[in-house]
Amino acid sequence: MRFSGDPTVFGNLPLDATCEEAVVESLHNRKYNGYCPSVGIKEARQAVADYVSTPTSQVEAEDVILTSGCSHGLEMLISCLADPGQNILLPRPGFSLYKTIAVSLGIRVKFYDLLPERSWEIDLQQLESLIDDSTAAIVVCNPSNPCGSVFSEEHMRDILTTVARHSLPLIADEIYEHFVFSGFKYHSFASLSEDVPILASGGLTKRFLIPGWRMGWIVVNDRHDALSEVRIGLQKLSTRILGPNTLVQGALPRILRDTPDSFYRQTIDYIEENAQEFYRTFRELPGLHPVMPQGAMYMMVGIDMDSYPEFHSDVDFTERLVTEESVFCLPATCFEYPNFFRVVLTVPKEKVTEACQRMRNFCEHHFQPTTVRNGNGCAIQAGIALNGSYSAEELQTVPGK
Ligand SMILES: Cc1ncc(COP(=O)(O)O)c(C=O)c1O
Numbered sequence: 001m002r003f004s005g006d007p008t009v010f011g012n013l014p015l016d017a018t019c020e021e022a023v024v025e026s027l028h029n030r031k032y033n034g035y036c037p038s039v040g041i042k043e044a045r046q047a048v049a050d051y052v053s054t055p056t057s058q059v060e061a062e063d064v065i066l067t068s069g070c071s072h073g074l075e076m077l078i079s080c081l082a083d084p085g086q087n088i089l090l091p092r093p094g095f096s097l098y099k100t101i102a103v104s105l106g107i108r109v110k111f112y113d114l115l116p117e118r119s120w121e122i123d124l125q126q127l128e129s130l131i132d133d134s135t136a137a138i139v140v141c142n143p144s145n146p147c148g149s150v151f152s153e154e155h156m157r158d159i160l161t162t163v164a165r166h167s168l169p170l171i172a173d174e175i176y177e178h179f180v181f182s183g184f185k186y187h188s189f190a191s192l193s194e195d196v197p198i199l200a201s202g203g204l205t206k207r208f209l210i211p212g213w214r215m216g217w218i219v220v221n222d223r224h225d226a227l228s229e230v231r232i233g234l235q236k237l238s239t240r241i242l243g244p245n246t247l248v249q250g251a252l253p254r255i256l257r258d259t260p261d262s263f264y265r266q267t268i269d270y271i272e273e274n275a276q277e278f279y280r281t282f283r284e285l286p287g288l289h290p291v292m293p294q295g296a297m298y299m300m301v302g303i304d305m306d307s308y309p310e311f312h313s314d315v316d317f318t319e320r321l322v323t324e325e326s327v328f329c330l331p332a333t334c335f336e337y338p339n340f341f342r343v344v345l346t347v348p349k350e351k352v353t354e355a356c357q358r359m360r361n362f363c364e365h366h367f368q369p370t371t372v373r374n375g376n377g378c379a380i381q382a383g384i385a386l387n388g389s390y391s392a393e394e395l396q397t398v399p400g401k
Helices: 017-029 042-052 069-081 097-104 124-130 153-165 228-238 246-258 261-284 314-325 349-366 378-383 392-397
Strands: 064-068 087-092 108-115 135-141 170-173 198-203 215-221 288-291 298-303 340-344
Touching: 017 246, 042 064, 042 215, 042 246, 064 069, 064 228, 069 097, 069 135, 069 170, 069 198, 069 215, 069 228, 087 097, 097 108, 108 124, 124 153, 215 228, 215 246, 261 288, 261 298, 261 349, 314 340, 314 349
Parallel strands: 087 108, 087 135, 135 170, 170 198
Antiparallel strands: 064 215, 198 215, 288 298, 298 340
């Protein structure tokens, strides 16, 4: 039972018919078989501009560069903004691609912490302490992979105030834009700032459930002409691989304009129900501390390692879980955050129920009660993050929690 970040794996979350029809139309049109401008065709760029613009952040086609998935956008942004020897600030836990790209380019990385006890908000004081003269940009991811968190407007404004103090550009990974559970609201970073230059990267991958179509974009939200040189740099970088395939560019305006809201809602409701089932189960399992997500497709679960003395690490724990129960979860060491694992929420409901049962077997089999667990800090750290499940004091007294 493999829980991968690709929502198409099990076939339970089909794409909307609009996407298929738009590509068929684009194919039959015969206008989209050739090369196109390296930054993308004008109509498709304008469609993205219309899609991401808000009353407080208006962009036009010339502010958009189409990319081969969001990964390509991130690669272009990091290459363009930082020189070898400079540093960029990355979230911890965070999507591992940021580090992979930066390190391969000789760019140094520094990690700022996300706080589980505050639903994975950024520790802004610690972030600010990392900024130095060689800092070139700050990367933020909202909604988050791997945390499933969605920042509140207030927290986003605090982030932007902090970034503005240092006149740095923000790289906003918004590939999970609008992917928020009921009761939460999505804001783009660009919609909340008039001063911070924001380079947002998004795409069709997650919200439209078509990662294989490799359609992403960069949106340049310039402020006070701070990004004129960056625009030139991005334009030059786009010529290296000539962006995403033309056929999907031809389909993009229709996809973005006509996909019905009911499709988005159905997908999110499905994932939220899975999140609730996993959360209910993990809360009951001894030595596990789930942090209820607010959006995206993931949940992080803390492991009280003192309660599982057989295992040396989250890697060890998840390896044994897959060996004994065939349930694969990613150890959060992959996200620079040991003693947690990440669960993917897009799997079919019957597999969620089965996985919950197998994880129950696994935990009940390996758990060893201890009276006071504060050895690695995980239990206490995760416990206060549980949106009302256990306080730090309770964690010390409730057997198995
Ligand atoms: C946070 C985040 N950013 C970027 C990507 C890459 O997206 P794409 O497949 O469009 O390149 C992913 C994919 O899982 C992701 O989780």
